[in-house]
Amino acid sequence: xxxxxxxxxxxxxxxxxxxxxxxxxxxxxxxxxxxxxxxxxxxxxxxxxxxxxxxxxxxxxxxxxxxxxxxxxxxxxxxxxxxxxxxxxxxxxxxxxxxxxxxxxxxxxxxxxxxxxxxxxxxxxxxxxxxxxxxxxxxxxxxxxxxxxxxxxxxxxxxxxxxxxxxxxxxxxxxxxxxxxxxxxxxxxxxxxxxxxxxxxxxxxxxxxxxxxxxxxxxxxxxxxxxxxxxxxxxxxxxxxxxxxxxxxxxxxxxxxxxxxxxxxxxxxxxxxxxxxxxxxxxxxxxxxxxxxxxxxxxxxxxxxxxxxxxxxxxxxxxxxxxxxxxxxxxxxxxxxxxxxxxxxxxxxxx
Ligand code: IPM
Ligand code: MG
Numbered sequence: 001x002x003x004x005x006x007x008x009x010x011x012x013x014x015x016x017x018x019x020x021x022x023x024x025x026x027x028x029x030x031x032x033x034x035x036x037x038x039x040x041x042x043x044x045x046x047x048x049x050x051x052x053x054x055x056x057x058x059x060x061x062x063x064x065x066x067x068x069x070x071x072x073x074x075x076x077x078x079x080x081x082x083x084x085x086x087x088x089x090x091x092x093x094x095x096x097x098x099x100x101x102x103x104x105x106x107x108x109x110x111x112x113x114x115x116x117x118x119x120x121x122x123x124x125x126x127x128x129x130x131x132x133x134x135x136x137x138x139x140x141x142x143x144x145x146x147x148x149x150x151x152x153x154x155x156x157x158x159x160x161x162x163x164x165x166x167x168x169x170x171x172x173x174x175x176x177x178x179x180x181x182x183x184x185x186x187x188x189x190x191x192x193x194x195x196x197x198x199x200x201x202x203x204x205x206x207x208x209x210x211x212x213x214x215x216x217x218x219x220x221x222x223x224x225x226x227x228x229x230x231x232x233x234x235x236x237x238x239x240x241x242x243x244x245x246x247x248x249x250x251x252x253x254x255x256x257x258x259x260x261x262x263x264x265x266x267x268x269x270x271x272x273x274x275x276x277x278x279x280x281x282x283x284x285x286x287x288x289x290x291x292x293x294x295x296x297x298x299x300x301x302x303x304x305x306x307x308x309x310x311x312x313x314x315x316x317x318x319x320x321x322x323x324x325x326x327x328x329x330x331x332x333x334x335x336x337x338x339x340x341x342x343x344x345x346x347x348x349x350x351x
Pocket of ligand 2: 245
């Protein structure tokens with residue numbers, strides 16, 4: 001089959017890790033007789049530098065006309081300490097989410113046996129942890145009304161949710177739980193926030209339609225604690241935009257494998273697949289960044305957007321093999337380490 005893939009490499013290590021994912025996809029294409037047509041476009045700081053817009057219209061059009069988007073990373077230190085910057089790379093990401101209607105961010109949290117000793121938690125706590133964080137991505141405080149008083153001494157951000165927004169993301173949570181261990185944890189702050197109460201009320205109304213799923217409700221502060229204390233208790237967690245931003249970062253590091261975890265953002269239009277780590281500017285251009293999260297994001301793309309299950313498994317198997325064989329980058333190497341490009345070559349050859 002033939003597929004059109006939009007490639008948004010972005011900033012920092014984005015281009016070099018994306019290059020490895022493309023290599024691996026080419027290998028999959030050869031083995032299974034598919035043709036992937038890759039077309040690149042600008043996003044993030046490099047797009048600001050080139051055309052003054054972190055998510056240019058041409059990039060949006062390309063995404064809309066593709067079967068899937070493979071995304072690297074965005075962000076540049078020159079913006080991080082400048083709260084006055086008029087345009088920021090992150091605005092490109094938010095614009096992309098909104099315009100593509102990517103209302104759900106899916107982050108599987110899995111452990112890799114060979115990396116458990118890298119976890120900040122005791123090995124017995126994390127060994128076998130396996131859950132999915134589903135974060136609402138186009139609503140809440142990120143997109144609500146915001147502003148500053150005329151004298152600049154006051155600012156506000158509004159958190160808004162509609163019932164329909166809660167229903168569509170929770171539906172996805174129930175569907176994931178049905179395919180997994182049939183447990184759904186709804187994370188909110190219903191003891192304080194009106195949006196959370198709407199959220200909880202809505203999910204309670206939905207519960208009877210999913211009789212085989214066990215639902216529990218947890219306040220976000222408690223959830224932050226329980227992820228650390230007892231990560232193995234979770235199966236599928238669904239939550240609003242900002243809680244999900246924070247909890248998904250927390251969840252991603254407990255496995256010790258930050259550089260290995262992929263994510264998918266799905267919704268109304270084309271889905272986007274990206275590693276959960278950032279643009280790691282200190283490593284840019286050095287051929288040392290770990291490409292595995294991006295390669296596994298390509299596997300998620302095959303699975304969720306292109307329905308190529310066997311091909312997705314081939315990527316996961318080859319990646320597992322590289323970890324077991326110690327063909328890994330310096331961040332996780334015990335002895336000898338390999339370059340970004342060498343890991344990409346090795347995994348491609350083993351497809
Ligand atoms: C993420 C990031 C973004 C977010 C930033 C870069 C705007 O932290 O994808 O989790 O807050 O959503
Ligand atoms: Mg985040």
